[in-house]
Amino acid sequence: MEKLKVAVLGLGTVGSGVPLILKEHQEKISLVTGVEIVVEQALVRDEAEKVDLAKHYDIQLTTDYQEILSNPEIQVVVELIGQIEPAKTYIIQALESGKHVVTANKDLLALHGKELVETANKHQRDLYYEAAVAGGIPILRTIANSLAADNITCVRGILNGTTNYMLTKMANEGWSYEQALDEAQALGFAESDPTNDVDGIDAAYKVAILTQFAFGMSIDLADIDKKGIRGMSSDDIQMAQQLGYIVKLLGSSKKTNGSVSAEVGPVLVPADHPLASVQNEMNAVYVQSSGVRESMYYGPGAGAKPTATSVVSDIITVAKNIRLGISGHMFNSYASETVLTKDEDIESKYYFSVNVEDKVGQFLKLTQIITEAGASIDQLIQQKSDGKQARIVAITHLMTKAQMAEVAKQINRVSEFELVASYQVWTD
Ligand SMILES: NC(=O)c1ccc[n+]([C@@H]2O[C@H](COP(=O)([O-])OP(=O)(O)OC[C@H]3O[C@@H](n4cnc5c(N)ncnc54)[C@H](OP(=O)(O)O)[C@@H]3O)[C@@H](O)[C@H]2O)c1
Incomplete structure:
Protein backbone atom coordinates (compact mmCIF):
# COMPACT_ATOMS: atom_id res chain seq x y z
CA MET A 1 0.00 0.00 0.00
CA GLU A 2 1.14 3.51 -0.80
CA LYS A 3 2.49 5.46 2.16
CA LEU A 4 1.63 9.00 3.28
CA LYS A 5 4.64 10.28 5.18
CA VAL A 6 4.11 12.72 8.00
CA ALA A 7 6.47 14.73 10.21
CA VAL A 8 5.48 15.63 13.76
CA LEU A 9 6.94 18.77 15.33
CA GLY A 10 7.15 18.27 19.11
CA LEU A 11 6.80 14.83 20.73
CA GLY A 12 5.13 16.06 23.92
CA THR A 13 1.74 15.07 25.37
CA VAL A 14 -0.19 15.26 22.09
CA GLY A 15 2.73 14.68 19.72
CA SER A 16 3.60 11.32 21.29
CA GLY A 17 -0.09 10.32 21.05
CA VAL A 18 -0.15 10.71 17.25
CA PRO A 19 2.02 7.66 16.32
CA LEU A 20 0.17 5.69 19.00
CA ILE A 21 -3.27 6.41 17.47
CA LEU A 22 -1.96 5.79 13.94
CA LYS A 23 -0.62 2.41 15.03
CA GLU A 24 -3.64 1.39 17.12
CA HIS A 25 -6.09 2.10 14.29
CA GLN A 26 -3.81 1.44 11.35
CA GLU A 27 -6.11 -1.05 9.62
CA LYS A 28 -9.20 1.16 9.77
CA ILE A 29 -7.27 4.27 8.77
CA SER A 30 -5.81 2.51 5.74
CA LEU A 31 -9.26 1.28 4.68
CA VAL A 32 -10.71 4.79 5.00
CA THR A 33 -7.88 6.62 3.26
CA GLY A 34 -6.45 4.01 0.90
CA VAL A 35 -2.95 4.82 2.15
CA GLU A 36 -0.76 3.84 5.07
CA ILE A 37 -0.11 6.95 7.16
CA VAL A 38 3.29 6.85 8.90
CA VAL A 39 5.17 9.26 11.10
CA GLU A 40 8.49 9.33 9.26
CA GLN A 41 10.27 12.15 11.08
CA ALA A 42 9.88 14.13 14.30
CA LEU A 43 11.39 17.43 15.34
CA VAL A 44 12.52 17.41 18.97
CA ARG A 45 14.71 19.57 21.16
CA ASP A 46 16.54 16.70 22.82
CA GLU A 47 16.97 13.52 20.76
CA ALA A 48 18.27 11.47 23.70
CA GLU A 49 15.07 12.11 25.63
CA LYS A 50 12.83 10.72 22.86
CA VAL A 51 15.03 7.92 21.59
CA ASP A 52 12.94 5.05 23.04
CA LEU A 53 9.70 6.46 21.66
CA ALA A 54 11.32 6.97 18.26
CA LYS A 55 12.65 3.39 18.22
CA HIS A 56 9.25 1.99 19.19
CA TYR A 57 7.48 3.72 16.29
CA ASP A 58 10.42 3.71 13.86
CA ILE A 59 10.58 7.51 13.67
CA GLN A 60 13.70 9.43 12.58
CA LEU A 61 14.44 12.18 15.10
CA THR A 62 15.95 15.51 14.18
CA THR A 63 16.66 18.81 15.90
CA ASP A 64 16.99 20.59 12.54
CA TYR A 65 13.70 21.67 10.95
CA GLN A 66 15.38 22.15 7.57
CA GLU A 67 15.78 18.36 7.37
CA ILE A 68 11.99 18.02 7.41
CA LEU A 69 11.35 20.97 5.08
CA SER A 70 13.78 19.67 2.50
CA ASN A 71 12.53 16.08 2.65
CA PRO A 72 10.36 15.71 -0.49
CA GLU A 73 8.76 12.55 0.90
CA ILE A 74 7.11 14.43 3.78
CA GLN A 75 3.69 15.56 2.61
CA VAL A 76 2.16 16.59 5.93
CA VAL A 77 3.67 18.57 8.82
CA VAL A 78 1.89 18.18 12.15
CA GLU A 79 2.77 21.10 14.44
CA LEU A 80 2.43 20.17 18.13
CA ILE A 81 5.04 22.44 19.69
CA GLY A 82 2.51 25.00 20.89
CA GLN A 83 2.62 28.77 21.48
CA ILE A 84 3.52 31.34 18.81
CA GLU A 85 7.16 31.10 17.77
CA PRO A 86 8.77 29.12 16.28
CA ALA A 87 5.47 27.33 15.55
CA LYS A 88 4.17 30.15 13.30
CA THR A 89 7.34 30.32 11.19
CA TYR A 90 7.48 26.52 10.92
CA ILE A 91 3.87 26.33 9.67
CA ILE A 92 4.36 29.10 7.12
CA GLN A 93 7.59 27.51 5.87
CA ALA A 94 5.88 24.12 5.58
CA LEU A 95 2.99 25.59 3.54
CA GLU A 96 5.44 27.53 1.35
CA SER A 97 7.38 24.30 0.76
CA GLY A 98 4.21 22.65 -0.52
CA LYS A 99 3.43 20.59 2.58
CA HIS A 100 -0.01 20.30 4.17
CA VAL A 101 -0.30 21.28 7.82
CA VAL A 102 -2.25 19.98 10.80
CA THR A 103 -2.00 21.74 14.16
CA ALA A 104 -3.72 21.89 17.56
CA ASN A 105 -2.36 25.34 18.34
CA LYS A 106 -5.27 27.47 19.59
CA ASP A 107 -3.09 30.43 20.64
CA LEU A 108 -1.60 30.66 17.16
CA LEU A 109 -4.91 30.18 15.32
CA ALA A 110 -6.68 32.76 17.49
CA LEU A 111 -3.95 35.37 17.05
CA HIS A 112 -2.66 34.69 13.51
CA GLY A 113 -5.28 32.39 11.96
CA LYS A 114 -6.06 34.80 9.13
CA GLU A 115 -2.44 34.98 7.97
CA LEU A 116 -2.01 31.20 8.18
CA VAL A 117 -5.23 30.53 6.26
CA GLU A 118 -4.17 33.06 3.58
CA THR A 119 -0.78 31.36 3.25
CA ALA A 120 -2.41 27.93 2.91
CA ASN A 121 -4.81 29.35 0.33
CA LYS A 122 -2.04 30.99 -1.65
CA HIS A 123 -0.10 27.73 -1.87
CA GLN A 124 -3.20 25.56 -2.33
CA ARG A 125 -2.33 23.46 0.70
CA ASP A 126 -4.55 22.04 3.45
CA LEU A 127 -4.55 23.55 6.95
CA TYR A 128 -6.62 21.73 9.58
CA TYR A 129 -6.85 22.36 13.32
CA GLU A 130 -9.82 20.49 14.80
CA ALA A 131 -8.01 19.81 18.10
CA ALA A 132 -7.46 23.53 18.74
CA VAL A 133 -10.96 23.86 20.22
CA ALA A 134 -12.22 21.49 22.92
CA GLY A 135 -9.53 18.81 22.30
CA GLY A 136 -11.38 15.58 21.58
CA ILE A 137 -14.77 17.11 20.65
CA PRO A 138 -15.19 17.35 16.87
CA ILE A 139 -16.87 20.75 17.08
CA LEU A 140 -15.17 22.71 14.27
CA ARG A 141 -15.90 20.06 11.65
CA THR A 142 -19.48 19.84 12.94
CA ILE A 143 -20.02 23.59 12.58
CA ALA A 144 -18.26 23.79 9.19
CA ASN A 145 -19.94 20.73 7.68
CA SER A 146 -22.93 19.37 9.57
CA LEU A 147 -24.36 22.77 10.49
CA ALA A 148 -23.45 24.45 7.19
CA ALA A 149 -27.12 24.60 6.18
CA ASP A 150 -28.16 26.08 9.49
CA ASN A 151 -28.22 29.65 10.78
CA ILE A 152 -26.27 29.61 14.04
CA THR A 153 -27.32 32.33 16.46
CA CYS A 154 -25.25 31.51 19.52
CA VAL A 155 -22.39 29.23 20.55
CA ARG A 156 -21.61 28.85 24.24
CA GLY A 157 -19.30 26.37 25.82
CA ILE A 158 -17.28 25.09 28.71
CA LEU A 159 -14.00 25.38 26.86
CA ASN A 160 -11.44 25.11 29.64
CA GLY A 161 -11.17 21.87 31.59
CA THR A 162 -8.96 23.27 34.37
CA THR A 163 -11.43 25.93 35.46
CA ASN A 164 -14.38 23.56 35.07
CA TYR A 165 -12.62 21.12 37.38
CA MET A 166 -12.02 23.91 39.91
CA LEU A 167 -15.61 25.20 39.76
CA THR A 168 -16.96 21.64 40.11
CA LYS A 169 -14.93 21.09 43.28
CA MET A 170 -15.89 24.50 44.69
CA ALA A 171 -19.58 23.71 44.08
CA ASN A 172 -19.66 20.04 45.09
CA GLU A 173 -17.04 19.89 47.84
CA GLY A 174 -17.23 23.45 49.14
CA TRP A 175 -13.53 24.00 48.37
CA SER A 176 -12.09 27.50 48.31
CA TYR A 177 -10.60 28.91 45.09
CA GLU A 178 -7.08 28.37 46.48
CA GLN A 179 -7.80 24.74 47.45
CA ALA A 180 -9.26 24.02 44.01
CA LEU A 181 -6.27 25.58 42.24
CA ASP A 182 -3.77 23.64 44.39
CA GLU A 183 -5.52 20.37 43.57
CA ALA A 184 -5.76 21.21 39.85
CA GLN A 185 -2.01 21.89 39.86
CA ALA A 186 -1.25 18.69 41.77
CA LEU A 187 -3.24 16.68 39.20
CA GLY A 188 -1.41 18.37 36.32
CA PHE A 189 -4.58 20.10 34.98
CA ALA A 190 -3.26 23.57 35.81
CA GLU A 191 0.22 24.89 35.11
CA SER A 192 2.36 26.52 37.78
CA ASP A 193 1.37 29.86 36.23
CA PRO A 194 -2.38 29.34 35.82
CA THR A 195 -3.02 32.78 34.22
CA ASN A 196 -4.22 31.53 30.82
CA ASP A 197 -6.78 29.24 32.43
CA VAL A 198 -8.08 31.22 35.39
CA ASP A 199 -8.17 34.59 33.62
CA GLY A 200 -10.18 33.20 30.71
CA ILE A 201 -7.45 33.69 28.07
CA ASP A 202 -7.34 30.04 26.94
CA ALA A 203 -11.14 30.02 26.57
CA ALA A 204 -10.97 33.33 24.65
CA TYR A 205 -8.61 31.76 22.06
CA LYS A 206 -11.24 29.09 21.46
CA VAL A 207 -14.06 31.65 21.32
CA ALA A 208 -12.17 33.52 18.58
CA ILE A 209 -11.90 30.30 16.51
CA LEU A 210 -15.53 29.32 17.18
CA THR A 211 -16.69 32.81 16.12
CA GLN A 212 -14.84 32.37 12.83
CA PHE A 213 -16.52 29.03 12.19
CA ALA A 214 -20.02 29.91 13.41
CA PHE A 215 -20.32 33.43 11.98
CA GLY A 216 -17.45 33.75 9.49
CA MET A 217 -16.15 36.74 11.48
CA SER A 218 -12.52 37.28 12.48
CA ILE A 219 -12.66 38.77 15.93
CA ASP A 220 -9.58 40.24 17.63
CA LEU A 221 -8.68 38.77 20.99
CA ALA A 222 -8.85 42.31 22.44
CA ASP A 223 -12.51 42.50 21.42
CA ILE A 224 -13.39 39.45 23.51
CA ASP A 225 -14.40 40.52 26.99
CA LYS A 226 -12.45 38.24 29.33
CA LYS A 227 -13.47 37.65 32.90
CA GLY A 228 -11.99 34.57 34.53
CA ILE A 229 -12.51 32.87 37.88
CA ARG A 230 -9.40 34.16 39.67
CA GLY A 231 -10.13 34.64 43.37
CA MET A 232 -13.79 33.67 42.98
CA SER A 233 -15.60 33.41 46.29
CA SER A 234 -17.16 30.05 47.12
CA ASP A 235 -19.94 32.04 48.88
CA ASP A 236 -21.18 33.16 45.45
CA ILE A 237 -21.05 29.60 44.12
CA GLN A 238 -23.05 28.32 47.12
CA MET A 239 -25.52 31.22 46.84
CA ALA A 240 -26.03 30.54 43.14
CA GLN A 241 -26.77 26.91 44.00
CA GLN A 242 -29.37 27.94 46.58
CA LEU A 243 -31.01 30.02 43.86
CA GLY A 244 -31.08 27.03 41.48
CA TYR A 245 -27.98 27.75 39.38
CA ILE A 246 -24.54 26.25 38.79
CA VAL A 247 -21.69 28.69 38.07
CA LYS A 248 -19.77 27.77 34.90
CA LEU A 249 -17.01 29.61 33.08
CA LEU A 250 -18.52 29.98 29.62
CA GLY A 251 -16.99 31.19 26.39
CA SER A 252 -19.72 32.60 24.20
CA SER A 253 -20.25 34.13 20.83
CA LYS A 254 -23.64 35.51 19.89
CA LYS A 255 -25.03 37.03 16.73
CA THR A 256 -27.61 39.79 17.05
CA ASN A 257 -28.94 41.60 13.96
CA GLY A 258 -25.81 40.88 11.94
CA SER A 259 -23.30 41.84 14.62
CA VAL A 260 -21.43 39.60 17.01
CA SER A 261 -20.53 39.80 20.69
CA ALA A 262 -17.96 37.43 22.15
CA GLU A 263 -16.97 37.00 25.75
CA VAL A 264 -15.63 34.72 28.44
CA GLY A 265 -16.95 34.89 31.97
CA PRO A 266 -18.64 33.06 34.84
CA VAL A 267 -22.33 32.50 34.10
CA LEU A 268 -25.10 31.24 36.39
CA VAL A 269 -26.50 28.29 34.41
CA PRO A 270 -29.88 26.85 35.52
CA ALA A 271 -29.18 23.59 37.40
CA ASP A 272 -31.38 21.61 34.98
CA HIS A 273 -29.59 22.87 31.84
CA PRO A 274 -27.36 20.25 30.14
CA LEU A 275 -24.30 22.54 30.46
CA ALA A 276 -24.75 22.55 34.25
CA SER A 277 -24.17 18.79 34.34
CA VAL A 278 -20.72 19.05 32.69
CA GLN A 279 -18.42 18.14 35.55
CA ASN A 280 -14.73 18.20 36.36
CA GLU A 281 -12.32 18.57 33.42
CA MET A 282 -14.92 17.77 30.74
CA ASN A 283 -15.81 20.28 28.00
CA ALA A 284 -19.06 20.94 26.14
CA VAL A 285 -20.23 23.25 23.39
CA TYR A 286 -23.89 24.25 23.17
CA VAL A 287 -25.10 25.58 19.83
CA GLN A 288 -28.35 27.43 19.17
CA SER A 289 -29.46 27.69 15.58
CA SER A 290 -32.66 28.28 13.66
CA GLY A 291 -32.84 24.83 12.02
CA VAL A 292 -31.58 22.26 14.54
CA ARG A 293 -32.45 24.75 17.31
CA GLU A 294 -30.39 23.29 20.19
CA SER A 295 -27.49 20.84 20.08
CA MET A 296 -24.73 20.08 22.55
CA TYR A 297 -21.37 18.42 21.98
CA TYR A 298 -19.70 16.92 25.04
CA GLY A 299 -16.35 15.26 25.64
CA PRO A 300 -12.78 15.54 26.88
CA GLY A 301 -11.22 18.91 26.06
CA ALA A 302 -7.67 17.70 26.58
CA GLY A 303 -5.48 14.67 27.14
CA ALA A 304 -2.99 12.81 24.96
CA LYS A 305 -5.36 10.27 23.41
CA PRO A 306 -8.50 12.39 22.83
CA THR A 307 -6.46 15.26 21.37
CA ALA A 308 -4.22 13.03 19.26
CA THR A 309 -7.34 11.27 17.93
CA SER A 310 -8.62 14.65 16.78
CA VAL A 311 -5.23 15.47 15.20
CA VAL A 312 -5.19 12.12 13.37
CA SER A 313 -8.72 12.76 12.05
CA ASP A 314 -7.30 15.93 10.45
CA ILE A 315 -4.41 13.93 8.93
CA ILE A 316 -7.00 11.50 7.54
CA THR A 317 -8.89 14.42 5.94
CA VAL A 318 -5.65 15.63 4.36
CA ALA A 319 -4.93 12.09 3.09
CA LYS A 320 -8.40 11.84 1.54
CA ASN A 321 -8.06 15.28 -0.08
CA ILE A 322 -4.70 14.30 -1.62
CA ARG A 323 -6.22 11.08 -2.98
CA LEU A 324 -9.23 12.91 -4.44
CA GLY A 325 -7.02 15.72 -5.80
CA ILE A 326 -8.97 18.38 -3.88
CA SER A 327 -6.26 19.77 -1.58
CA GLY A 328 -6.22 23.45 -0.74
CA HIS A 329 -9.86 23.95 0.24
CA MET A 330 -10.26 25.93 3.43
CA PHE A 331 -11.23 24.14 6.65
CA ASN A 332 -13.89 26.80 7.03
CA SER A 333 -14.81 28.83 3.97
CA TYR A 334 -17.57 30.89 5.64
CA ALA A 335 -16.50 34.55 5.68
CA SER A 336 -18.53 37.58 6.54
CA GLU A 337 -17.77 41.20 7.48
CA THR A 338 -16.84 41.48 11.17
CA VAL A 339 -19.25 43.77 13.01
CA LEU A 340 -19.19 44.00 16.80
CA THR A 341 -22.35 44.43 18.86
CA LYS A 342 -22.36 47.58 21.02
N1 LIG B 1 -2.34 18.73 25.98
C1 LIG B 1 -3.57 18.76 25.52
O1 LIG B 1 -4.44 18.01 25.99
C2 LIG B 1 -3.97 19.67 24.40
C3 LIG B 1 -5.32 19.78 24.03
C4 LIG B 1 -5.68 20.59 22.96
C5 LIG B 1 -4.69 21.28 22.27
N2 LIG B 1 -3.39 21.17 22.68
C6 LIG B 1 -2.38 21.92 21.92
O2 LIG B 1 -1.46 20.98 21.37
C7 LIG B 1 -0.16 21.57 21.29
C8 LIG B 1 0.85 20.68 22.02
O3 LIG B 1 0.45 20.61 23.37
P1 LIG B 1 1.11 19.54 24.38
O4 LIG B 1 0.22 19.51 25.56
O5 LIG B 1 1.42 18.29 23.68
O6 LIG B 1 2.45 20.33 24.76
P2 LIG B 1 3.78 19.71 25.43
O7 LIG B 1 3.46 18.47 26.17
O8 LIG B 1 4.44 20.83 26.13
O9 LIG B 1 4.63 19.29 24.14
C9 LIG B 1 5.28 20.19 23.33
C10 LIG B 1 6.51 19.49 22.82
O10 LIG B 1 7.13 20.33 21.87
C11 LIG B 1 8.51 20.34 22.13
N3 LIG B 1 9.09 21.59 21.62
C12 LIG B 1 8.90 22.84 22.08
N4 LIG B 1 9.58 23.72 21.33
C13 LIG B 1 10.23 23.00 20.39
C14 LIG B 1 11.10 23.33 19.35
N5 LIG B 1 11.46 24.59 19.11
N6 LIG B 1 11.59 22.33 18.58
C15 LIG B 1 11.23 21.05 18.80
N7 LIG B 1 10.41 20.68 19.78
C16 LIG B 1 9.90 21.64 20.57
C17 LIG B 1 8.64 20.21 23.62
O11 LIG B 1 9.92 19.75 23.93
P3 LIG B 1 10.55 19.94 25.40
O12 LIG B 1 9.93 18.83 26.17
O13 LIG B 1 11.99 19.80 25.15
O14 LIG B 1 10.13 21.29 25.87
C18 LIG B 1 7.54 19.20 23.91
O15 LIG B 1 8.00 17.88 23.78
C19 LIG B 1 -0.31 22.98 21.88
O16 LIG B 1 -0.55 23.89 20.85
C20 LIG B 1 -1.55 22.86 22.76
O17 LIG B 1 -2.21 24.09 22.94
C21 LIG B 1 -3.00 20.39 23.70
Missing part, protein backbone atom coordinates in the same frame (compact mmCIF):
# COMPACT_ATOMS: atom_id res chain seq x y z
CA ASP A 343 -22.55 47.11 24.80
CA GLU A 344 -25.85 49.03 24.67
CA ASP A 345 -27.30 46.20 22.56
CA ILE A 346 -26.02 43.21 24.56
CA GLU A 347 -28.71 42.03 26.95
CA SER A 348 -28.54 39.66 29.88
CA LYS A 349 -29.76 39.14 33.39
CA TYR A 350 -27.03 39.63 35.99
CA TYR A 351 -26.18 38.23 39.40
CA PHE A 352 -24.15 40.41 41.67
CA SER A 353 -23.06 40.38 45.28
CA VAL A 354 -22.02 43.38 47.32
CA ASN A 355 -20.45 43.57 50.77
CA VAL A 356 -21.99 46.51 52.60
CA GLU A 357 -21.62 48.15 55.97
CA ASP A 358 -24.47 46.71 58.01
CA LYS A 359 -26.67 49.73 58.67
CA VAL A 360 -30.17 50.89 57.82
CA GLY A 361 -30.85 52.09 54.27
CA GLN A 362 -28.31 50.02 52.33
CA PHE A 363 -30.97 48.08 50.38
CA LEU A 364 -32.50 51.39 49.34
CA LYS A 365 -29.15 52.87 48.27
CA LEU A 366 -28.36 49.83 46.12
CA THR A 367 -31.86 49.81 44.60
CA GLN A 368 -31.45 53.51 43.74
CA ILE A 369 -28.18 52.84 41.90
CA ILE A 370 -29.84 50.11 39.83
CA THR A 371 -32.96 52.19 39.13
CA GLU A 372 -30.86 55.20 38.09
CA ALA A 373 -29.07 52.97 35.55
CA GLY A 374 -32.50 52.22 34.07
CA ALA A 375 -32.45 48.59 35.26
CA SER A 376 -34.55 46.61 37.71
CA ILE A 377 -34.15 43.79 40.21
CA ASP A 378 -35.82 40.39 40.12
CA GLN A 379 -34.49 39.07 43.46
CA LEU A 380 -32.72 40.85 46.29
CA ILE A 381 -31.38 38.86 49.24
CA GLN A 382 -29.40 39.75 52.35
CA GLN A 383 -27.09 36.78 52.64
CA LYS A 384 -25.31 37.17 55.96
CA SER A 385 -24.29 39.72 58.52
CA ASP A 386 -21.79 39.72 61.35
CA GLY A 387 -23.25 42.92 62.74
CA LYS A 388 -20.65 45.06 60.95
CA GLN A 389 -20.78 43.76 57.38
CA ALA A 390 -23.70 42.37 55.42
CA ARG A 391 -23.73 40.78 52.00
CA ILE A 392 -26.44 41.67 49.54
CA VAL A 393 -27.07 39.46 46.55
CA ALA A 394 -29.17 40.57 43.58
CA ILE A 395 -30.46 39.04 40.39
CA THR A 396 -31.61 41.60 37.87
CA HIS A 397 -34.19 41.52 35.11
CA LEU A 398 -32.84 41.78 31.55
CA MET A 399 -30.52 44.75 31.23
CA THR A 400 -27.76 45.78 28.89
CA LYS A 401 -24.05 45.25 29.39
CA ALA A 402 -23.62 49.04 29.35
CA GLN A 403 -26.16 49.38 32.17
CA MET A 404 -24.39 46.70 34.22
CA ALA A 405 -21.08 48.53 33.74
CA GLU A 406 -22.73 51.72 35.02
CA VAL A 407 -24.18 49.89 38.05
CA ALA A 408 -20.72 48.42 38.86
CA LYS A 409 -19.14 51.88 38.51
CA GLN A 410 -21.66 53.49 40.87
CA ILE A 411 -21.41 50.67 43.45
CA ASN A 412 -17.63 51.05 43.48
CA ARG A 413 -18.05 54.80 44.14
CA VAL A 414 -19.83 54.16 47.46
CA SER A 415 -17.18 53.84 50.14
CA GLU A 416 -19.17 51.40 52.32
CA PHE A 417 -19.96 49.12 49.33
CA GLU A 418 -17.66 46.50 47.85
CA LEU A 419 -18.73 44.76 44.65
CA VAL A 420 -17.61 41.15 45.12
CA ALA A 421 -19.01 39.54 41.98
CA SER A 422 -21.05 40.38 38.91
CA TYR A 423 -21.85 37.47 36.65
CA GLN A 424 -24.27 36.96 33.81
CA VAL A 425 -27.31 34.77 34.40
CA TRP A 426 -28.11 32.38 31.54
CA THR A 427 -30.67 33.79 29.14
CA ASP A 428 -31.86 32.08 25.95
